[in-house]
Amino acid sequence: MTDPVAITLTHCAKTWPDGSRALQPIDLHVQGGETLALLGPSGCGKTTLLRLICGLEQADAGASIRFGDDEVTALPPEARGVGVVFQSYALFPNMSVVQNVAYGLRVRDIGATERERRARELLALVQLDGFADRRVDQLSGGQRQRVALARALAIEPRVLLLDEPLTALDAKLREHLRVELAQMLRQLRITTVIVTHDQDEAMMLGDRIAVMSAGHLEQVGTAETLYREPASDFVAEFLGTLCRVRAGLQSGMLVAGADSLAFRPHEARLEPARAGALPARVLARFFLGGSVRYEIGLDDGQRFPVVAPAHSGHAAGDTVSVMVAPGAAARENRA
């Protein structure tokens, strides 16, 4: 495959004909060969952004989309050289599996023998060698997803775009295919943008993650950066759970006070009640196999979860004091 190209979006906004704004002006750079995950709740504009990149929607005037040095802003999707995997996979029911994969080559006037050979190569890549002559409706959901991927890759796209590629599958299979897809994307080294609302998916598949909300980018960075140094409460809460407590913190211990504290459930620790500590009560204990999750209540009615190792043995009704790891305490003054 050729050298991966970067995607550069400059001032990309999208306004619908009825005047509502789907995307605020966005600047985004995806490095060549990188996988960027667009993460956000439904309706945040991530799919719209993906459709701008592949040309299925036109950005508002003033936007620029470049693949490497190529300005593609005005090009229709058929001229952009993008491989797209749709959420519904959009396989053509009037064609067999191999014909689906070869379709992009067929419209490029590549001879029947050559395109069949290349389509079969790609089917081998996605481990569907034996399925070439099946009809699309004879495939399982996971197989369809892989056919869609093979079809998108067959045209040797400059850019690969995946729209919620695993959402249509059930949980077990999703987990399995997530690992497979992550390995394949690393191996292909093709510039990829993947849209997802699932934080685990974004963290596993994306070299970097762009968190979106309400039509704008909240933060772009590696999963670790986003998790450890979220730029906003939205990012902190979207990547994992955030406990927000109004209390004081004294040498790592929750005490009476009115500071705004924010920490992750596993950054807190429960200890037997101590003098001076803010009294906290275990409202419920859930054993989750690898860990224990407590629901903690304070006297003033505040509640938050705490996750502890599996051997942690506080019982519902116990009065405890809450310790917060020093690193997490640094977040206390953040807005």
Added chain:
Amino acid sequence: MNASKTDTRLGLAITLAVAAFLIGPVVLSVLAGLTKNYFVGLSSGLTLRWIEQVWSLYADTIWRSFAVALLTLAICTVVGVPAAWVLTLYRGRLARALEELLTLPVAVPGLASALALIVSWGTVRGLRGSIWFIVIGHVLFTLPFMVRAARASMHGADLATLDEAAATLGASRTQRFLQIVVPNAASGIVTGALTVLTLSIGEFNLTWLLHTPLTTTLTVGLADSYASMRLEIASAYTLVFLLMLVPLLVGLQWLAARGDRPSRIAPTRTSSP
């Protein structure tokens, strides 16, 4: 359980009664076309003479009806299928208004449409006396049925997404239409085509006003034979008409039943990789 059995029997009885009520006259008419003398009754014996007479008198109207129907179908397909696709892709106010406008000729009485056609096109030399004049009327009347049927299957198969997928793979608009849209909307298009054929062959109101003595069609000939021939010939004509129309109707039903089945490409959740 007994109640439901009674219900079933009652339902069956009513259905049979209604069917007999509807089919009875047709059967009598067919028999009339095959009896030597209908006023004497079946005892006068059966004969194919009347059918032969119908053929010698009206064969040209039958062929003409087929020609009109096929021309109507050709135009409806070439115009209607792309129109259905455009209406599927663009769901704006204009598209909806267009679709309403398209259905207007179905609601307006055929005689009124025909009169409008005569007023607007009747003076065009050569058109008034040719079968094309009838074809125009039939297209006006049948086009909405083609558009509706094609659009329903385009919508049901989520062809808009398939079209987008094909576009990202590099297919041009024409390639997408011919290679993705038409094959995947085939069931709707075929249903529409059979509807157009059936309606065109059976159309009387429009045709009666639009025809000239040289462009008589099957239904107009049928009316003529009822008015001026002996009853047996008119009945035999009905029989010929039925022989042509019934296979079409059966085909239509069969295709419609096939189209009703749940889409084969609906995304399914499954647990095997």
